[in-house]
Amino acid sequence: MFPPPTRIINFGAESVIKTGTKINVTPMANVDGSNGVNCAEVWASYSHFESSILSLRSSNIHRPGSARASDVWICIPQGPVAPQLVRKLHEGSLEKITVSTFAFLQTAEVDKPMVVSTIEYFGCFIKFVDPISYIHFCVFSFSFSKVVFRSNGYGLEDGDQKGLVDIAKPGTYCYAFDYTGTQGKGNAS
Numbered sequence: 001m002f003p004p005p006t007r008i009i010n011f012g013a014e015s016v017i018k019t020g021t022k023i024n025v026t027p028m029a030n031v032d033g034s035n036g037v038n039c040a041e042v043w044a045s046y047s048h049f050e051s052s053i054l055s056l057r058s059s060n061i062h063r064p065g066s067a068r069a070s071d072v073w074i075c076i077p078q079g080p081v082a083p084q085l086v087r088k089l090h091e092g093s094l095e096k097i098t099v100s101t102f103a104f105l106q107t108a109e110v111d112k113p114m115v116v117s118t119i120e121y122f123g124c125f126i127k128f129v130d131p132i133s134y135i136h137f138c139v140f141s142f143s144f145s146k147v148v149f150r151s152n153g154y155g156l157e158d159g160d161q162k163g164l165v166d167i168a169k170p171g172t173y174c175y176a177f178d179y180t181g182t183q184g185k186g187n188a189s
Contacts, residue, residue, distance in 0.1 A: 006103070006113075007042035009074060010034070012096040017084045025102050026114040031150060033098030034115045042099060043137060044075040069179065071127060071141040074099075075134075082131035082138040089126040097121045097142065122146040123180075148176040 008025070010033035011017035023036035033039075051067045088094060098120050102113035123145030130139045153171040176185050 005041040007101050008039040010039045010098045024112045028115040031118050034100040040076040047072040073141045075139050085129045094124040097124045117151040120148040146178045150174045
């Protein structure tokens with residue numbers, strides 16, 4: 001009926017939101033919440049980042065701190081997470097939410113997906129929860145104060161096995177932005 005999801009969401013290792021679900025994935029190194037434990041499948045999501053641009057006649061095209069992010073909108077399967085999200089909407093913030101994207105890049109001996117990128121959101125506030133409108137899904141949104149993107153890029157092997165992904169030597173890129181201090185860092189840890 002539905003295609004298999006390629007993303008999962010985790011509400012923090014010490015979170016009060018427990019999904020009771022474990023998806024067998026190979027996690028990204030040094031990223032808590034990307035191991036598939038206590039997660040939910042992400043069926044759809046929406047978020048964007050933008051910056052205000054002044055007139056081209058202006059000497060300073062971008063004003064300092066003008067970058068901003070929309071709320072993150074997520075659609076997950078209906079289940080025990082929905083009432084917990086409603087509770088957190090009334091109680092306060094979540095320390096961290098991690099959205100992981102995975103792909104089947106493993107060798108033939110291992111039949112599980114590998115997490116290839118993550119977006120970690122910090123200082124999150126649940127702002128909207130709709131557990132009623134869709135029979136099988138719960139839609140919610142949250143805001144955040146800091147975001148960290150991590151992505152592994154995989155190349156192709158040389159030699160006789162051309163066209164195969166070389167999972168042993170991924171290139172990694174990381175970018176972090178803190179909206180409380182309007183600072184961004186490339187290759188942040």
